[in-house]
Amino acid sequence: MAKQYLTDQFLRNEGGNGKRVEIYDKHDIDPETQRLKRKGVKGLLVRITKAGNKYFYFNYWHNGKAKKYKIGDYPDIGISEAREIARKIKAQVNEGIDPQAEKNKRKQAPDPQTFKELAEEFTEKYLPTLREKTRKEYKRIIDTELTPKLGKYPIKDITPNQIISLLDAKAYGKKPAPVMANRIRARLSKIFNFAIDRRLIDSNPVEKVSKYKKTKQGKDVEQKRNRYYKPEEIQNLWEHFDNWSEPTGSVLKMLLITGQRKTETMQMKWDDIRGDVWTIPAELAKNKEEHLVPLSPMALEIIEEMRPITGETDYVFCSPKEDNAPMKWLTRARVTIQEKSKVSDFRPHDLRRTVATYMAKLGVDRTVLGKILNHKSLAGDDQVTAIYDRHGYEDEKRQAMNRWSHKLKQILEEKETKIHKIG
Incomplete structure (x- = not known):
């Protein structure tokens, strides 16, 4: 054997x-x-x-x-x-x-669940976890855009082509609305993921349907977000991260320390950490290639603080609600921080953009920055360089991560200094 x-x-x-x-x-x-x-x-x-x-x-x-x-x-x-x-x-x-x-x-189950039945279960069990405004928008899309078109079909039989037809009608109809089509697509994907969690289906057909590009004319244009946080905002956000329950608080800190993607960070495993390097597996990385992330002392400190809490599980940021499963959402934290902090437009993804912005200000080379963020276009990778350069830049990445960690500590210590002076 x-x-x-x-x-x-x-x-x-x-x-x-x-x-x-x-x-x-x-x-x-x-x-x-x-x-x-x-x-x-x-x-x-x-x-x-x-x-x-x-x-x-x-x-x-x-x-x-x-x-x-x-x-x-x-x-x-x-x-x-x-x-x-x-x-x-x-x-x-x-x-x-x-x-x-x-x-x-x-x-051998006789009758597969229809989309209408799935939508009703989703509405009953998932929507109450959302804030009222988001809940109403989900309900509107389900009732007016999805159930009338898909309601009668068994969920196992719904194909990507059906979904494309539904979304095309919204994106390219009499009043073209590609942004709304993308929002409908996102809500539909969430519903199918809900079905996967309940073992009703094995895969999400929405994942095979591409997003729509925005129109250059008309009102249906979604502005590209370029938000990053200033030192005062970083200080304010960190205070809220500190006061949040685990593992959410540490996940948010890790996003600001490493600049990695939210989903990849929430699924960090203890087995993926070797010394001061975190390996994001190929199947989890957005570009489907293994990604090595050097961890600064600040990042390692966060991870070690999690060990007494989740060290007996597979995941560093293990879900407090599910047994041996990673965290899946930061929605509640995002909404609460928007409401209670001085950063009313807070989004977790902006932490990644903040890291990139400060690293650029610190003089980190654009290629190194792209390697850290695992962003091919920023790193300048083409088919040739991607083959010969895949495992390079480890020293440069580590130096850049340590440089940003030092700057972040300075920003956070500035607030402590101000507090002591006032006291």
């Missing part, structure tokens, strides 16, 4: 050599120290066919019988996602549940 700590690089390069093989996931041990570096999941395996196709399975025992649960195809499902699914299956087995039998029951 072949064993290997499964990685994207290994799976990409492994071809099966003309015969079917099964390779089990195992722990990664440092050969020099003999210490555990990364945890595999016992029972998880990848099957590689003669043709080179790869499928994830989970092996388990139930009532004295060996069973195999198919998780999905690689690379449609990445190794991190496969491990996460395998852990959930393992938890079911430990509770005496047969996951494969449950899966078969779902397949």
